[in-house]
Amino acid sequence: MTRGSGRDGSPGAPRSVDVARLAGVSQKTVSRVFNDEPYVSPEVRRRVLEAAEQLGYRRNNAARALASGRTRSIGVVTLGTALYGPASLLMGVERVVRDTGYALRVVNTMEGDPAGVTGAVGSLLDQGVDGIVISEPIEEEGSEGDLSVHVGVPVLVLGAPPPFTASTVLTGAGGADLMARAAVEHLLDLGHVTVHHLAGPQRWYAAKDRLEGWRATLAAHGRDEPPVIEGDWSAASGYAAGRELAADPEVTAVFAANDDMAIGLIRALTEAGRRVPEEVSVVGFDDIPVAAYVTPPLTTVRQPFDTVAQEGLKRLVHAIENPQAEALPASDPPVDLVVRASAQPPPPPRTPPGRRRRTAARSRESTSSSPLPKGGSSTHH
Amino acid sequence: MTRGSGRDGSPGAPRSVDVARLAGVSQKTVSRVFNDEPYVSPEVRRRVLEAAEQLGYRRNNAARALASGRTRSIGVVTLGTALYGPASLLMGVERVVRDTGYALRVVNTMEGDPAGVTGAVGSLLDQGVDGIVISEPIEEEGSEGDLSVHVGVPVLVLGAPPPFTASTVLTGAGGADLMARAAVEHLLDLGHVTVHHLAGPQRWYAAKDRLEGWRATLAAHGRDEPPVIEGDWSAASGYAAGRELAADPEVTAVFAANDDMAIGLIRALTEAGRRVPEEVSVVGFDDIPVAAYVTPPLTTVRQPFDTVAQEGLKRLVHAIENPQAEALPASDPPVDLVVRASAQPPPPPRTPPGRRRRTAARSRESTSSSPLPKGGSSTHH
DNA sequence: GTGAAAGCGCTAACAG
DNA sequence: CTGTTAGCGCTTTCAC
Numbered sequence: 001m002t003r004g005s006g007r008d009g010s011p012g013a014p015r016s017v018d019v020a021r022l023a024g025v026s027q028k029t030v031s032r033v034f035n036d037e038p039y040v041s042p043e044v045r046r047r048v049l050e051a052a053e054q055l056g057y058r059r060n061n062a063a064r065a066l067a068s069g070r071t072r073s074i075g076v077v078t079l080g081t082a083l084y085g086p087a088s089l090l091m092g093v094e095r096v097v098r099d100t101g102y103a104l105r106v107v108n109t110m111e112g113d114p115a116g117v118t119g120a121v122g123s124l125l126d127q128g129v130d131g132i133v134i135s136e137p138i139e140e141e142g143s144e145g146d147l148s149v150h151v152g153v154p155v156l157v158l159g160a161p162p163p164f165t166a167s168t169v170l171t172g173a174g175g176a177d178l179m180a181r182a183a184v185e186h187l188l189d190l191g192h193v194t195v196h197h198l199a200g201p202q203r204w205y206a207a208k209d210r211l212e213g214w215r216a217t218l219a220a221h222g223r224d225e226p227p228v229i230e231g232d233w234s235a236a237s238g239y240a241a242g243r244e245l246a247a248d249p250e251v252t253a254v255f256a257a258n259d260d261m262a263i264g265l266i267r268a269l270t271e272a273g274r275r276v277p278e279e280v281s282v283v284g285f286d287d288i289p290v291a292a293y294v295t296p297p298l299t300t301v302r303q304p305f306d307t308v309a310q311e312g313l314k315r316l317v318h319a320i321e322n323p324q325a326e327a328l329p330a331s332d333p334p335v336d337l338v339v340r341a342s343a344q345p346p347p348p349p350r351t352p353p354g355r356r357r358r359t360a361a362r363s364r365e366s367t368s369s370s371p372l373p374k375g376g377s378s379t380h381h
Numbered sequence: 382m383t384r385g386s387g388r389d390g391s392p393g394a395p396r397s398v399d400v401a402r403l404a405g406v407s408q409k410t411v412s413r414v415f416n417d418e419p420y421v422s423p424e425v426r427r428r429v430l431e432a433a434e435q436l437g438y439r440r441n442n443a444a445r446a447l448a449s450g451r452t453r454s455i456g457v458v459t460l461g462t463a464l465y466g467p468a469s470l471l472m473g474v475e476r477v478v479r480d481t482g483y484a485l486r487v488v489n490t491m492e493g494d495p496a497g498v499t500g501a502v503g504s505l506l507d508q509g510v511d512g513i514v515i516s517e518p519i520e521e522e523g524s525e526g527d528l529s530v531h532v533g534v535p536v537l538v539l540g541a542p543p544p545f546t547a548s549t550v551l552t553g554a555g556g557a558d559l560m561a562r563a564a565v566e567h568l569l570d571l572g573h574v575t576v577h578h579l580a581g582p583q584r585w586y587a588a589k590d591r592l593e594g595w596r597a598t599l600a601a602h603g604r605d606e607p608p609v610i611e612g613d614w615s616a617a618s619g620y621a622a623g624r625e626l627a628a629d630p631e632v633t634a635v636f637a638a639n640d641d642m643a644i645g646l647i648r649a650l651t652e653a654g655r656r657v658p659e660e661v662s663v664v665g666f667d668d669i670p671v672a673a674y675v676t677p678p679l680t681t682v683r684q685p686f687d688t689v690a691q692e693g694l695k696r697l698v699h700a701i702e703n704p705q706a707e708a709l710p711a712s713d714p715p716v717d718l719v720v721r722a723s724a725q726p727p728p729p730p731r732t733p734p735g736r737r738r739r740t741a742a743r744s745r746e747s748t749s750s751s752p753l754p755k756g757g758s759s760t761h762h
Numbered sequence: 763g764t765g766a767a768a769g770c771g772c773t774a775a776c777a778g
Numbered sequence: 779c780t781g782t783t784a785g786c787g788c789t790t791t792c793a794c
Contacts, residue, residue, distance in 0.1 A: 062452060103488075126442060267675070396772085
């Protein structure tokens with residue numbers, strides 16, 4: 001090789017020896033300064049820093065990684081969607097990773113991707129990472145145990161059971177069932193006899209957890225479990241579900257597995273003449289940015305993405321840096337039910353065939369209930 | 382170093398010499414096989430692959446990068462938000478980067494981050510990347526030229542003028558002004574006398590471009606330019622703007638710089654008794670997933686994130702791999718105005734002080750106009 | 763407190 | 779078609 005074309009492309013990028021020469025010290029000393037190692041006199045440190053500055057020196061990370069066996073980077077596997085939940089989690093993870101001094105490498109898995117999570121993890125391993133975060137994976141057939149032997153770095157799985165065994169596997173972001181419970185109980189507390197569920201695609205663990213939470217809550221309260229409708233997270237699928245649900249007069253309350261579907265659902269119900277929340281109550285999940293501003297303002301469950309990312313990463317980094325130590329314990333994230341206007345008490349018992357309108361509750365809900373942008377969240381459970 | 386603790390953490394990870402020994406070839410031959418270099422007999426290739434498989438061999442990327450001077454990775458600087466636009470762009474970029482065989486490193490800049498884009502780029506350079514994508518940066522004070530000398534890798538700036546000079550700077554995702562023009566002209570074509578603008582935060586180039594487009598269009602049509610209201614992209618800020626705008630009977634059409642603000646705006650107008658779209662028309666920007674399902678379904682401009690990412694990355698990779706060659710030309714992305722129900726012709730001229738209701742247009746718009754989830758997009762321009 | 767020597771695991775030339 | 783010889787720019791170990 002012709003000396004040059006360093007990692008920043010410019011041939012002849014300064015190396016630590018250059019800095020050393022200019023500062024009149026040994027190369028090792030430069031290394032010491034840049035690693036904040038002790039035993040460097042302030043004077044020497046100053047000279048080195050100055051020389052480095054003058055030369056525009058940057059440490060070569062590849063060399064560092066090669067020599068030390070650590071890349072100081074963490075890889076994250078995400079679904080390739082701009083869906084609010086996954087995107088928020090990713091942003092949360094990035095922030096924390098950077099704060100911990102690691103670099104972030106990202107690989108997406110697309111739904112239907114043949115290689116899937118397994119492939120993504122492999123690609124991260126190829127790139128070289130010290131730890132891996134798998135964010136809200138979806139279920140895959142086969143390939144479960146494939147990676148078990150090879151994944152030699154700690155893995156943090158957010159929002160799902162570990163899809164395989166690795167040297168160290170941590171899980172985080174549990175408690176989706178508890179959040180679902182809060183939503184369902186809110187509806188039950190309002191007086192609804194039972195609650196329907198508009199589920200997410202069941203290949204997603206996140207969707208499964210919410211469904212389980214709904215089911216368990218209904219069972220705990222001795223209520224009938226109506227048939228589940230499965231959507232695909234999109235408002236369009238919520239809309240389709242709404243058309244079905246609107247035809248069934250028994251439906252007075254629906255818990256949707258995310259806000260997008262809830263919004264599509266509400267629209268379909270409204271178009272079908274079933275007013276929300278007077279006739280049918282709806283609770284969503286996520287608290288997307290517009291949730292407070294749609295009509296009616298959406299009661300929903302807010303997910304603590306930042307907390308989850310922070311807690312999970314803390315444990316992952318701990319596992320990376322203390323390979324022998326016991327894993328730090330996970331804690332359940334808080335449940336945050338945001339009460340707005342889309343869920344209200346059910347209408348009085350129907351008088352069978354002909355429907356009748358109450359006259360009392362006639363106030364225009366959009367005028368009376370202004371949105372609760374932030375404050376109006378009552379922490380439940 | 383004690384031999385071991387390879388980049389996958391497991392001490393004693395196999396190296397290429399191990400594979401070579403097992404396959405009975407030289408280490409270089411293993412390298413050849415893994416780099417898909419020509420001149421390896423099929424028989425040898427097979428043996429090498431088999432040995433590698435048996436040992437669970439993975440190339441050490443750090444060593445590769447060190448020896449070759451290329452990291453085969455691209456860094457992207459994004460805003461740390463889960464906002465639909467930036468998140469979609471990031472996902473688009475990830476997909477394309479992976480397809481081109483590069484790895485992706487992500488660094489966020491938070492608003493108000495003192496280091497800002499400059500710091501993020503520096504961090505990417507420290508990590509070692511072959512190219513950089515800066516996605517929708519926001520304006521920063523000072524520090525403009527700081528990086529100019531040091532950035533030795535090609536840089537692609539999406540959605541803004543280059544914030545500094547580097548060896549190679551490409552820009553992409555232009556045309557926001559044209560998209561804004563489509564929105565404004567749609568409103569003008571419907572018969573509105575002028576169009577108000579609910580702008581995004583002007584520190585964002587994306588917001589500025591849209592404002593410029595709006596302004597130019599109004600000028601081109603010889604219309605008055607009403608005062609601009611500036612929001613912060615949030616539905617809450619749109620709501621606040623809506624309360625102001627509702628008080629002004631002159632307002633019959635508003636172009637909002639994103640859908641979230643448009644939705645907040647619509648809510649405020651509705652609450653104030655100004656019906657949308659009968660009395661006030663609103664056009665948004667982005668086409669977020671729920672746009673078709675809010676009330677009324679939102680007419681908006683869809684951004685071609687995938688196209689932009691694809692085109693930009695193609696040019697960036699070209700610049701990386703052909704350092705001497707001319708940069709590939711950029712092309713303006715297509716303009717895609719999605720017409721739904723929130724923009725309609727203006728109400729007939731007002732009869733000054735006392736307002737009067739038309740009786741004709743009284744049909745419940747939500748019942749009559751069902752959303753156009755996909756199909757209803759008319760490509761404009 | 764500081765330095766010298768020895769690799770980390772791979773790719774780059776060049777020979778055969 | 780295949781092997782040999784040198785490093786890439788650091789960190790590590792150990793000596794001073």
